[in-house]
Amino acid sequence: MASSIEAWFMDDIHDNPQLPHHRNPQELVSPHYLAELGVLHWKLNPDRYEDDEELDKIRADRCYNYMDLLDLCPEKVENYEQKLKNFYTEHIHADEEIRYCLEGSGYFDIRDKDDRWIRVWIKAGDLIILPAGIYHRFTLDTFNYIKLMRLFVGEPVWTAFNRLQEEHPARQSYKMNFGGTPVKAH
Template sequence: MGSEVDRPPMEAWYMDDSDKDQRLPHHLNPPRYVSHEALAKLGVLHWVLNADIYEADPELEKIRAERGYNYKDIITVSPDKLPNYEEKIKNFFEEHIHLDEEIRYCLEGSGYFDVRDAEDRWIRIWVKKGDMIVLPAGSYHRFTLDTNNYLKAMRLFVGEPVWTPYNRPQDENQTRKEYVNHFLQRQPGAVFAH
């Protein structure tokens, strides 16, 4: 999905149910990886871009134009760069939805986006420098840093940014219903978790 940069592809896997440090990988034993195709069925999009040229990258500008991402800013998530770090990282890790897509382009560092599959299991997506990820509106997700404790990302948005999270449960939320109808009900054997 997207242009190639000389580095390993983005990894995703099913998570264990341990309550140990959220910044750890939380692989199953043995690990069970998730393909980019399986993520795409959940509406998760991914590109690998050259983060060293993000300020003048024609590939990034093409994606922004095609998808209407006219707003952008940069956020640095680390204990020494983000005001109210402990409170914010806790809030980022609460399971929630948004009424719009969540678009993040990792410029430096790394972290995890966790998403729910059609059977309500957590999938951990490890984003690193150069990864641009889109989580669809209405999808349950959360974010945390990994053990490097540092991620610098570009946030993209269509129109004016609205960063409001709606914590689970959101069964009656129209955006959540649309996501379930569009992505989850089409998957065989899916449990329709709202």
């Protein structure tokens, strides 16, 4: 697992979500802290995704047998603005969320154990795994384009459970495995 991913605590300004939203002064987050929250990361070669042995090993080790590709940009997605708004609504999933950035860039925002937002900037070559039950959201950065490989165990289920989901079994399991305090609605 590489440690080249960029992450930081976000400011409390709620304007354009596609801006970096660094605090002043910046407060960077280490890959080690992300791992404590259950967030895993690999740096791979996106030009070799069709025959990458390391990607194949990750997929085999974690039983990811479903794969598709998604180009997310205004020109290629119907109802683009609404989709981006939906992705940016805070939610959890009952399963891991696995994304491999092949081109472009974007932000996954996750909540830490103290309910603070951490912004994780994924770029070409970043494979990220968010654990089931972690509160998160996604948006593009100002380049407005990302090509993602989506991986899944079994048939994909894209159901998002919008916050507040403290009683959801995936959230309960997440809290048991990674700690954290109960959170409130925002």
